[in-house]
Amino acid sequence: MSCFGPRETNQFLLLGPENAGKTTLLYKLKLADNWKKLEIIRDMKAVKEKENFGFHYEEFRGSKMTYGIWDLPGKKAARPLWPIFYRYIQIDAVLLCMDKMLLFDQSAAALETVEEMKQLLAFMVHEPELRPAAFAILLNEKDNGPLLEDLTDNDVREILGIPELQLVSEDRIKVFTLNTADVAENSGVWPKVMDFTRRQIMSAAKD
Template sequence: MLLNKFKSEKTYRVLMLGLEQAGKTTLLYKIKLGETVDTIPTVGFNIETIKPADNIIFDVWDGGGAKKYRPIMRYYFQNCDGFFFIVDSTDRDHFQEARDVLFNILQDEYMDPVPFVVIANKSDLCSAAKSDEIIEQLNLHSISNRSWHFQSTSAVTGEGIVEAMRQLAHMIRTSRKK
């Protein structure tokens, strides 16, 4: 019985990536602390261990999304079990840039075939794009070489966050069985 507990509570190393101001750090601390905190732009990485649901433990590496930090992102890809790609669902002007960043990540040798969840954050706002629009703009349906999932969330209200975490954990576990 004790052995099963340890086996089911494996810690997964996951990255939280995306453009600046998408809400990556706010999302991380909403999960970690259960409350919305004021954040400043991330320089480098925030690293936190979280337990968003039963039998799920993530060591989360929350990377700064500013253009100047993108070249160093790949140094954190090695030994990554999965990742979250956070998109600001209200920022239509940057969907193409987000798509380009996502596809650059997917083309990296260390990220093949790492599963991921696209989190459309800020979905609680009136100006948020609908899921279908974001999926189309990010060209997600063209991705067939790995498991992916799309989840609308709000880092402020907490809507959709646990579902996104559970889905990534499920995809990681499934990919390890192959």
């Protein structure tokens, strides 16, 4: 972090596997209830189908912090490109979005995806460029999904191997449950996510 404190616009990476709800989250934050308009749905589909692994970027001006979110594609073939962003852009927070159902699904595909996210998290928290960054785990609880028992923060930490991480302050990583299709910039869970990231940004600025 800069010795002069947080920059005017803090930068966040929005990562996760395919169909986790990342692009829905970005559109819902930016457009509120207008996000379901037909032309927007078409744009979302086009973003997901881009063969050149296109990304999305939006800026938000909150009452306490101005921030930009980089929504990167979750395809396996695109994941090796993720480090390009945080090695050339100073990233203040990583938002790792996952379908909550994955944590209950015992299919081989789901277990593989969870293991991939576990390994990704372990890799990224130790990257030199991301050591000051906050990590928010966003569990997407979809409207049309089955009713799921509650998972405690400690349950999710165990599943993702967070207690096993070496030399990582637990304060840097926090778990949130939300519905990306129902998120609001100024109410519900999202302000809590932003309060967490803002506190970590301010803490890193003092180091």
